[in-house]
Amino acid sequence: MTxxxxxxxxxxxxxxxxxxxxxxxxxxxxxLNLTVPAGQVAGFxxxxxxxxxxxxxxxxxxxxxxxxxxxxxxxxxxxxxxAVHRRLAYVPGEVSxxxxxxxxEAIDLLTRLRGRADRRRKAELLERFELxxxxxxxxxxxxxRQKVALVAALASDVDLLVLDEPTSGLDPxxxxxxxxxxxxxxxxxxxxxxxxxxxxxxxxxxxxxTIIRAGRAVESGTLDELRHLTRSAVSAVVDxxxxxxxxxxxxxxxxxxxxxxxxxxxxDVENTQIAGVLTALGTMGVHTMTAAPPSLEELFLxxxxxxxxxxxxxxxxxxxxG
Amino acid sequence: xxxxxxxRPLASTESSQESGGSTLTGTWxxxxxxxxxxxxxxxxxxxxxxxxxxxxxxxxxxxxxxxVAQQGRAAVMETPAGIxxxxxxxxxxxxxxxxxxANEGITWVVLALAIMxxxxxxxxxxxxxxxxxxxxxxxxxxxxxxxxxASLITLGVVxxxxxxxxALTMVAIGDLPLVDSFAMTVGSAxxxxxxxxxxxxxxxVTAHARAATGMSLAVFAVAFVVRAAGDMREVGGSxxxxxxxxxxxxxxxxxxxxxxWPLLISVTAIALLLWLASALASHRDFDAGLxxxxxxxxxxxxxxxxxxxxxxxxxxxxxGWSCLGLGLMWFAxxxxxxxxxxxxxxxxQDNPAVAAIFGDNPDQFTLGFLGVLMLYGAxxxxxxxxxxxxAVKGEESAGRAEVMLALPVARTCWxxxxxxxxxxxxxxxxxVSVYAVWLGTVAVDGGGPGAGEYTAVFVGYLPAVLVYxxxxxxxxxxxxxxxxxxxxxxxxxxxxxxxxGLFEDLPEAASWISPFFxxxxxxxxxxxxxxxVGLTTTAGVLFLLALVGLRRRDIGTA
Numbered sequence: 001m002t003x004x005x006x007x008x009x010x011x012x013x014x015x016x017x018x019x020x021x022x023x024x025x026x027x028x029x030x031x032l033n034l035t036v037p038a039g040q041v042a043g044f045x046x047x048x049x050x051x052x053x054x055x056x057x058x059x060x061x062x063x064x065x066x067x068x069x070x071x072x073x074x075x076x077x078x079x080x081x082x083a084v085h086r087r088l089a090y091v092p093g094e095v096s097x098x099x100x101x102x103x104x105e106a107i108d109l110l111t112r113l114r115g116r117a118d119r120r121r122k123a124e125l126l127e128r129f130e131l132x133x134x135x136x137x138x139x140x141x142x143x144x145r146q147k148v149a150l151v152a153a154l155a156s157d158v159d160l161l162v163l164d165e166p167t168s169g170l171d172p173x174x175x176x177x178x179x180x181x182x183x184x185x186x187x188x189x190x191x192x193x194x195x196x197x198x199x200x201x202x203x204x205x206x207x208x209x210t211i212i213r214a215g216r217a218v219e220s221g222t223l224d225e226l227r228h229l230t231r232s233a234v235s236a237v238v239d240x241x242x243x244x245x246x247x248x249x250x251x252x253x254x255x256x257x258x259x260x261x262x263x264x265x266x267x268d269v270e271n272t273q274i275a276g277v278l279t280a281l282g283t284m285g286v287h288t289m290t291a292a293p294p295s296l297e298e299l300f301l302x303x304x305x306x307x308x309x310x311x312x313x314x315x316x317x318x319x320x321x322g
Numbered sequence: 323x324x325x326x327x328x329x330r331p332l333a334s335t336e337s338s339q340e341s342g343g344s345t346l347t348g349t350w351x352x353x354x355x356x357x358x359x360x361x362x363x364x365x366x367x368x369x370x371x372x373x374x375x376x377x378x379x380x381x382x383x384x385x386x387x388x389x390v391a392q393q394g395r396a397a398v399m400e401t402p403a404g405i406x407x408x409x410x411x412x413x414x415x416x417x418x419x420x421x422x423x424a425n426e427g428i429t430w431v432v433l434a435l436a437i438m439x440x441x442x443x444x445x446x447x448x449x450x451x452x453x454x455x456x457x458x459x460x461x462x463x464x465x466x467x468x469x470x471x472a473s474l475i476t477l478g479v480v481x482x483x484x485x486x487x488x489a490l491t492m493v494a495i496g497d498l499p500l501v502d503s504f505a506m507t508v509g510s511a512x513x514x515x516x517x518x519x520x521x522x523x524x525x526x527v528t529a530h531a532r533a534a535t536g537m538s539l540a541v542f543a544v545a546f547v548v549r550a551a552g553d554m555r556e557v558g559g560s561x562x563x564x565x566x567x568x569x570x571x572x573x574x575x576x577x578x579x580x581x582x583w584p585l586l587i588s589v590t591a592i593a594l595l596l597w598l599a600s601a602l603a604s605h606r607d608f609d610a611g612l613x614x615x616x617x618x619x620x621x622x623x624x625x626x627x628x629x630x631x632x633x634x635x636x637x638x639x640x641x642g643w644s645c646l647g648l649g650l651m652w653f654a655x656x657x658x659x660x661x662x663x664x665x666x667x668x669x670x671q672d673n674p675a676v677a678a679i680f681g682d683n684p685d686q687f688t689l690g691f692l693g694v695l696m697l698y699g700a701x702x703x704x705x706x707x708x709x710x711x712x713a714v715k716g717e718e719s720a721g722r723a724e725v726m727l728a729l730p731v732a733r734t735c736w737x738x739x740x741x742x743x744x745x746x747x748x749x750x751x752x753x754v755s756v757y758a759v760w761l762g763t764v765a766v767d768g769g770g771p772g773a774g775e776y777t778a779v780f781v782g783y784l785p786a787v788l789v790y791x792x793x794x795x796x797x798x799x800x801x802x803x804x805x806x807x808x809x810x811x812x813x814x815x816x817x818x819x820x821x822x823g824l825f826e827d828l829p830e831a832a833s834w835i836s837p838f839f840x841x842x843x844x845x846x847x848x849x850x851x852x853x854x855v856g857l858t859t860t861a862g863v864l865f866l867l868a869l870v871g872l873r874r875r876d877i878g879t880a
Contacts, residue, residue: 023879060728062877082730090728096721098636099532101622108622109632113729119621134617138530149725162728 011074012037013160013191014059019068021054021215028054030215031068035208036160036193041186043206044195051215052195053093056164059193060090073160086115088160089153093168093195095145097137103148104133110152118155125151128177143169154181161185161192167201179204231268233292234277238263239285248280249273262287348464352472356446364480367438368487371431375488375507378427379496382419392417398658399425400557406550406654410559410569413578420498420577424506428571429549431510432517433542435484439477439518440538446473447522449531451609460608467600470522474596477518481511502576509571512588516567517542519595526602529611567591629731629739637710641747644706648699648751649758655695656762659688659770686846688770692759693844699755700783700838701816703748704790708808710744711794715805718877727877734869741795741865748787756780771845779844785857786837792864799871802879811835 014036021029029051036042046052057063059072061081070077075084097106104126111117126133131147140148146169153161161182167175175198182192182205196202202209209226211219219226231252236242242265246254250273257264262285269277274291281289357364386392396417399408409428413421447470450456456469485507492503521538528534545566552563563569564587573584606612625631714737717723726736760776763769794808815836833839837860840853 057724057876057878062724062727064874064876081727082732085728085730088728090725092721092724092728094721096725098632098722100636100639102618102620104620105618105622105626109626110725110729112622112627113629113726113731115730133620136616136618138532 012071013073014042014193015069015071016055016059017069019055019058019070020066021051021058021063022066028215029058029068032212032215033217033220034210034212036191037208038191039186039189040207041182041192041194041205043202043209044193044212045197045199045202045209046195046212047197050212052212053164054215055212056090056162056193056195059162060085087158088162089114089156089158090162091146091149091153091164091166093164093166095142095149097140097145097148099136099138102134102136103131103140103144106137106148107133107152107155110149111155114156114158116157118157121155122151125155125181128181129174141169143171143174146170147174150178154185159190161190161194163192163194165196165198166194167196167198175201231270231298232274233266233268234289235264235266235291236281236289237261237287238265238281239287240283242281242284245277245280248277251277345465345467346471347468348459348462349468349472349475352459352464352468353475356472356476360442360476364442364476368480368484371434371438371484372487372491374431374434375423375427376491376495378423379419379492379498382422383496386417386419386422392422395422401658404658405553409572410553410563411557412572412575414557418577419496420492420502423492423496423498424502424572424576424578428506428510428513429546429568431488431507432513432568432571433546435481435511435514436517436542437539439481439514440521440535440542442477442480443470443473443518443521444525444531444534444538446476448525448528448534452529452531454609457608467603470525470599470603474515474518474522477515481515485511499577502580505574505580505582506571506576509574509576509585509588512585512592513567513571516570516588516591516595517545519592519599522599523595523602526599526606527612529609529613629726629736630743632726633739633743637713637743637747640706640709641751644751645754648702649754652695652699652755652758653762653765656759656764657766657768659692659763659768660766689845692763692770693846695759696756696779696783696844697816697819697838699759700752700787700841701812701819703752703755703783703787704812704815704837706751707744707748707787707791708794708812710747711741711791711798711808712805713744714740714795715798715802718802721878724878733872733877737795737799737869737872741791741868745788745791748791749784752784752787753780756783775845778849782841782844782849782854783838785854785861786841788861789837789857789864792861792868795868796864796871799868800875811837815839 012035014034016032016034019029019032019034020027032051032055034042034044034055044052044055054063058065058070059077061072061077061084064078072080073084073087077084097103101109107122107126108117111122129147129151131144131151135144137145137148146166150166153163167178170178179201182194186192186205192205194202194206203223206223208222209220210217231250237259239262242256242263243254245251245265245267250270252268252270254265254267386395396414398404399417399422400411400414405411407426407429409425412425417425447456450459450469459469460466485504489500489503489507492498492507493500517538520541521534524537524541525531525534528537545568549559549563549566549568549572552561552566552569553559555562559569559573564573567588570584570587570591573581575581602612626635717726717740723736727733756776756779757773760771760773790808790812793811794805797805797807815838818833818836819838837857840850840857842848842850842853
């Protein structure tokens with residue numbers, strides 16, 4: 001037991017370095033780096049087609065890497081597939097099941113093939129996820145098929161969970177149940193790779209985040225580290241004209257609206273420049289002020305909305321407004 | 323105070339009349355959509371059915387050109403087995419090409435067209451609902467009954483096209499009377515549409531496309547049996563026959579004493595079934611059936627814990643049904659044996675082409691006939707093997723292979739499990755087919771070879787059948803897109819095996835790629851052990867290649 005725990009603590013569960021994978025002329029993965037530290041939940045964010053599922057399939061040994069190195073639970077995902085798969089459970093983004101099996105039968109098959117099926121755990125999970133195991137999987141909705149794969153994964157005793165957009169078909173209540181179980185799993189030392197484009201979910205459970213775009217990681221680190229890269233949204237009501245704030249370094253998208261109690265000003269400020277802005281605000285007779293940390297939503301939009309590429313051209317427009 | 327907001331009334335009489343805002347709104351667009359989606363599929367059906375008419379007309383015209391041969395054939399068709407496989411027996415005293423077409427062909431044409439019609443209706447109604455695609459359409463300006471009506475309109479059109487093309491084909495190839503040809507093809511097409519309408523009713527009853535297809539095919543099977551049983555009672559059919567839609571086409575007596583009014587029965591039946599389907603459809607919810615969904619086991623049997631037990635669970639239903647269906651068919655064929663000697667004997671004397679197929683030694687006509695049956699049986703088993711080989715590819719394209727291979731299950735282990743079950747299934751089906759013929763001959767006390775000789779045939783054909791499975795698997799392992807080549811080889815082998823003797827200029831090497839070529843002639847030659855070993859080795863090598871190929875390539879690309 002101790003040796004297992006120390007193994008978990010020492011080496012990352014997944015380590016991907018400079019991974020390339022092409023399908024014909026399409027370069028799906030273009031030098032991807034990704035690490036899932038042992039015992040942690042790593043978020044894997046990206047828009048559709050960014051290469052998330054391709055990366056996961058390489059990690060699972062379903063696809064063969066063109067170049068680069070991938071280590072999975074200390075083994076090679078292609079060569080040692082069977083051995084490493086004993087220690088992980090996978091929930092695909094689009095769950096396909098055998099139509100003539102019931103949900104309960106599919107769960108039993110999956111857990112038995114992973115070894116160590118636990119009937120009580122299965123019963124508990126079925127109840128928490130409100131899944132009827134007696135229906136044929138052919139009649140399940142997308143969400144219910146996803147629940148089958150989730151129950152089978154969470155009922156297995158493994159070291160690593162690989163979850164590809166696991167909640168995309170679940171309602172908010174079931175998402176909460178899912179979050180509970182992920183937390184429970186990490187408290188037991190299980191490592192988790194969670195791909196998603198539901199940012200609030202990643203914010204809730206992930207220790208680290210890697211943002212992928214066009215087959216390569218564009219941001220990576222803990223949530224706190226990533227927030228340092230970004231801006232806070234400030235809103236304040238002041239006595240004097242706050243227009244001069246726009247000239248300060250690090251201030252973007254400044255807007256002023258006169259109100260009965262003064263001038264309402266809203267703007268974004270780069271976190272490294274926040275001290276200078278607060279000093280300037282202090283001289284303006286502040287009535288109220290709020291500063292919100294950036295949500296992952298904003299992080300994400302910066303990369304995929306108008307995006308990094310469009311940032312330069314978008315900037316003058318924003319300044320003109322402010 | 324009355325509300326002052328102006329919300330446009332939902333169903334103003336003006337708009338509902340203009341747009342036809344009924345349960346049929348959008349039918350015309352859906353018809354065009356179906357034609358766009360299925361133009362290739364329906365085109366292949368049209369060409370295939372017309373090709374069947376062409377082939378059958380040509381074969382009868384060539385092989386049964388003179389009255390002696392025709393009466394020999396008629397004699398066979400008057401036997402119980404002939405009635406089961408053929409028709410009610412009109413015009414037996416002058417069994418010309420047209421008469422034989424109508425008597426024997428209609429059952430099979432209706433079978434083919436009924437399958438097409440059932441698949442077409444289910445595909446465009448229930449399957450669309452089940453997959454969720456119809457939800458998109460129904461949320462748009464599409465009426466509740468529009469998808470069903472659109473599927474029936476297109477079904478009617480394609481059946482009409484097939485009827486016209488087929489009738490012209492018969493006239494062109496066999497120089498048959500135009501009006502009778504049309505009567506036969508139109509009658510057959512309308513009978514098939516009856517089964518399409520049955521499928522539409524059953525699509526309202528069950529919520530699952532597969533169940534609707536299965537139940538509709540079962541209705542056809544019942545109609546087949548009822549017609550056969552009815553026609554056995556007396557020549558020209560009894561009252562019982564008239565309960566079967568297949569009889570409605572046959573009873574038009576095309577090429578003998580044509581009458582048109584049986585068409586009215588088909589038309590009336592279609593109208594009644596449509597009315598019933600419409601009434602049922604109005605009483606059910608979208609995506610629901612009238613039958614409640616069946617519950618299954620909450621926990622798997624303790625035996626379901628390996629790739630091989632899963633493969634068995636997946637394949638046992640198709641295997642069981644194939645064994646039952648083919649077993650009954652070969653049993654019935656075996657019962658024809660006592661009548662064969664006379665017929666073939668007469669034919670061979672008059673027609674060298676027949677001799678090329680059945681052999682020219684009078685003592686061995688029966689054996690030649692049984693040999694042809696064995697080739698048919700083996701070809702059907704090879705088709706089963708190819709289908710099962712393809713099913714493995716289906717597992718991958720459906721994404722289930724991904725689920726399986728993310729478990730601690732080696733690729734080779736998963737593929738081998740699927741192939742072992744498929745191979746054993748094909749072997750079981752071949753055994754059922756071969757011994758069913760034998761049991762048929764025993765049942766009518768028709769003499770012929772004993773069980774031991776049938777066993778030799780089974781042993782001889784088994785490795786050849788497995789070659790088709792192994793070839794499909796090897797192609798799947800290396801080039802999943804080319805996995806259909808197995809079908810081409812089967813078609814080629816069948817033509818070579820059946821008609822190779824007719825092509826005198828054909829170099830022998832052209833036969834070599836046919837696995838069946840290497841199998842010793844059934845009943846007339848000793849079992850060839852070198853061929854057995856050669857074919858077994860070929861199959862084994864291809865199986866290994868399949869495993870090696872799958873180990874090398876990306877999963878999810880099939």
